Amino acid sequence: MILDKVNSPEDLKRLSLEELLLLAEEIRSEIIRVTAQNGGHLASSLGAVELVLALHRVFDSPRDRILFDVGHQAYAHKLVTGRKDRFHTLRKEGGISGFTKVSESPHDAITAGHASTSLANALGMVLARDLMGEDYHVVAVIGDGALTGGMALAALNKIGELQKRMLIVLNDNEMSISENVGALNKYFKELQIRKWVQDAEKLGKNILERISPQLFGLVDRAKEAAKLLLHQENPFYAWGIRYVGPVDGHDLKGLVHILEHLKALDGPTLLHVVTKKGKGYKVAEADPIYWHGPPGFDPKKPEKVSKGYTWSQAFGDAVTELAHMEPRLFVLTPAMREGSGLVRYSLEHPERYLDVGICEDVAVTTAAGLALRGMKPIVAIYSTFLQRAYDQVIHDVAIENLPVVFAIDRAGIVGADGATHHGVFDIAYLRTVPNLQIAAPKDALELRAMLKKALEVGGPVAIRYPRDNVERAPEGVWPEIAWGKWEVLKEGTEAYILAFGKTLKYALEAAGDDPRVGVVNARFLKPLDREMLRALSRYKLLTVEDHQRMGGFGSAVLEALNEMGLKPEVQVLGLPDRFFEHGAIPSLHRQAGIDAEGIRKALAAMGVAVVHER
Numbered sequence: 211m212i213l214d215k216v217n218s219p220e221d222l223k224r225l226s227l228e229e230l231l232l233l234a235e236e237i238r239s240e241i242i243r244v245t246a247q248n249g250g251h252l253a254s255s256l257g258a259v260e261l262v263l264a265l266h267r268v269f270d271s272p273r274d275r276i277l278f279d280v281g282h283q284a285y286a287h288k289l290v291t292g293r294k295d296r297f298h299t300l301r302k303e304g305g306i307s308g309f310t311k312v313s314e315s316p317h318d319a320i321t322a323g324h325a326s327t328s329l330a331n332a333l334g335m336v337l338a339r340d341l342m343g344e345d346y347h348v349v350a351v352i353g354d355g356a357l358t359g360g361m362a363l364a365a366l367n368k369i370g371e372l373q374k375r376m377l378i379v380l381n382d383n384e385m386s387i388s389e390n391v392g393a394l395n396k397y398f399k400e401l402q403i404r405k406w407v408q409d410a411e412k413l414g415k416n417i418l419e420r421i422s423p424q425l426f427g428l429v430d431r432a433k434e435a436a437k438l439l440l441h442q443e444n445p446f447y448a449w450g451i452r453y454v455g456p457v458d459g460h461d462l463k464g465l466v467h468i469l470e471h472l473k474a475l476d477g478p479t480l481l482h483v484v485t486k487k488g489k490g491y492k493v494a495e496a497d498p499i500y501w502h503g504p505p506g507f508d509p510k511k512p513e514k515v516s517k518g519y520t521w522s523q524a525f526g527d528a529v530t531e532l533a534h535m536e537p538r539l540f541v542l543t544p545a546m547r548e549g550s551g552l553v554r555y556s557l558e559h560p561e562r563y564l565d566v567g568i569c570e571d572v573a574v575t576t577a578a579g580l581a582l583r584g585m586k587p588i589v590a591i592y593s594t595f596l597q598r599a600y601d602q603v604i605h606d607v608a609i610e611n612l613p614v615v616f617a618i619d620r621a622g623i624v625g626a627d628g629a630t631h632h633g634v635f636d637i638a639y640l641r642t643v644p645n646l647q648i649a650a651p652k653d654a655l656e657l658r659a660m661l662k663k664a665l666e667v668g669g670p671v672a673i674r675y676p677r678d679n680v681e682r683a684p685e686g687v688w689p690e691i692a693w694g695k696w697e698v699l700k701e702g703t704e705a706y707i708l709a710f711g712k713t714l715k716y717a718l719e720a721a722g723d724d725p726r727v728g729v730v731n732a733r734f735l736k737p738l739d740r741e742m743l744r745a746l747s748r749y750k751l752l753t754v755e756d757h758q759r760m761g762g763f764g765s766a767v768l769e770a771l772n773e774m775g776l777k778p779e780v781q782v783l784g785l786p787d788r789f790f791e792h793g794a795i796p797s798l799h800r801q802a803g804i805d806a807e808g809i810r811k812a813l814a815a816m817g818v819a820v821v822h823e824r
């Protein structure tokens with residue numbers, strides 16, 4: 211195999227073009243083989259194979275810095291930068307990350323996972339390079355989806371002004387996870403089909419260049435005019451960024467040729483490459499949405515596998531039904547239609563659905579605008595991605611106590627996506643926000659009850675639920691819920707476990723049938739059920755949550771006890787003050803000590819050693 215001879219990008223420079231083309235196919239097979247075993251971002255990485263090889267052929271990583279936005283399309287990059295022997299550990303505990311990661315390789319220019327960070331990162335790098343008098347290239351590869359992020363567009367604005375030498379490669383496959391959205395996306399599509407724009411531009415430039423040099427000023431002005439005429443709406447020119455393209459992102463020879471030329475240019479250049487998401491694997495080309503991030507599959511007979519009924523689907527079913535009952539309900543997603551369980555809702559209520567693109571800040575503040583004008587918006591958003599819209603939650607929603615519901619999916623440890631994606635900070639960053647109420651349902655029925663009530667209580671409400679399967683709740687059933695009240699699931703004589711959200715099942719498992727240990731579904735964090743807390747304060751208390759220990763549910767309980775002047779023995783179980791890498795959720799929970807075993811250990815340390823039949 212040619213891949214056997216490739217241990218660094220240097221080795222790519224010694225290959226013939228034919229060998230490079232063969233290598234591309236070997237890399238595709240390896241990506242398919244390992245993703246079939248481990249799961250992962252198959253379609254994105256298959257679509258970027260030629261682009262990655264061309265970049266590493268032309269540039270000199272790690273001296274030159276090649277950044278991959280989101281970093282999920284970089285499997286070929288990992289394979290040619292010395293990690294092919296570890297590639298089979300992709301996304302596994304202790305294995306290599308599914309995204310680029312600075313601590314994993316000198317070839318990984320940024321640690322990524324969240325979209326739209328590459329351009330600002332690249333800007334920082336070129337500023338440092340020039341200030342230190344160093345000389346290397348900085349190349350940022352950004353997808354059309356990631357380019358819908360405000361960070362990326364704002365960075366372009368600054369890059370165009372500063373005119374620093376850098377290359378931006380727009381990897382345009384017209385897809386985010388779902389179909390991409392936005393005016394830029396529409397424009398790129400037109401650019402690709404409006405061949406005449408390219409021909410006219412070529413013709414226009416030839417004619418202009420033949421005008422005699424004496425008329426140099428005129429030529430220059432004419433060129434500017436031609437540019438405006440031919441590209442008047444090309445935003446990159448408006449941003450002061452040289453635009454080249456669109457070119458075929460799978461034509462390895464052509465890409466190498468163009469990159470060699472662009473390498474010599476000064477100032478910022480954007481190369482627009484058109485790729486096919488899932489390229490080279492029929493099922494992934496045909497359905498890049500499912501094959502964006504499949505769980506494992508049989509590479510010989512690739513079929514979609516059902517992940518079972520999830521919290522996301524329970525949410526999607528609930529809001530779809532609610533929207534039939536509440537005409538003012540409006541659901542927004544920042545580019546996560548499938549992930550947030552909104553496919554059915556988007557089909558049944560297209561007029562009250564909006565995918566804003568990868569811009570969580572826009573999603574939240576658009577919801578604020580909807581609420582200000584009488585609608586009842588629900589922002590469906592992953593915990594980790596809500597981090598992108600923290601100021602918007604405070605400034606645009608909470609201060610005016612607007613009725614916006616945040617349906618926070620993937621709350622807690624999420625598994626193979628790792629540290630950039632675990633949703634373990636939202637309680638801490640939300641509970642200090644005045645007016646904002648926070649709840650966590652124990653099952654799909656309680657989720658339905660909370661969603662319905664949240665639309666009635668007024669003000670902003672955050673409802674968080676985990677990446678997990680859940681038992682389906684019957685359609686049409688909307689149980690009542692005592693808002694702000696906890697629920698005793700098991701009485702105890704010595705200690706009570708106060709569990710918030712997903713950890714409730716661990717608490718019930720840990721308590722078993724030991725009469726000394728009670729279990730409370732502490733489903734409301736704000737408002738906290740102080741009445742029940744006061745009543746339980748005569749027992750030993752153990753709080754447990756799938757969230758950072760610092761600032762989480764346990765902290766809220768301690769603060770409330772302190773304010774009430776109560777001093778029971780309390781243990782707080784949560785994630786320790788460090789990042790958790792990728793791995794299986796149960797294993798990471800065990801490491802964090804928040805699973806049934808960890809709870810039993812904590813109870814034993816409090817003198818309540820639960821007898822547990824193995």
Ligand SMILES: CC(=O)c1sc(CCOP(=O)(O)OP(=O)(O)O)c(C)[n+]1Cc1cnc(C)nc1N
Nearest residue numbers: 254282323324325353354355356385386387545
């Ligand atoms: C991995 C992950 O979490 C991805 S990959 C992806 C689509 C990126 O589209 P792009 O066109 O940039 O790349 P492509 O897959 O090659 O088409 C999204 C929305 N997400 C979720 C997401 C949401 N919001 C933010 C801030 N970051 C991420 N990563």
Ligand SMILES: [Mg+2]
Nearest residue numbers: 353354355385
């Ligand atoms: Mg894309």
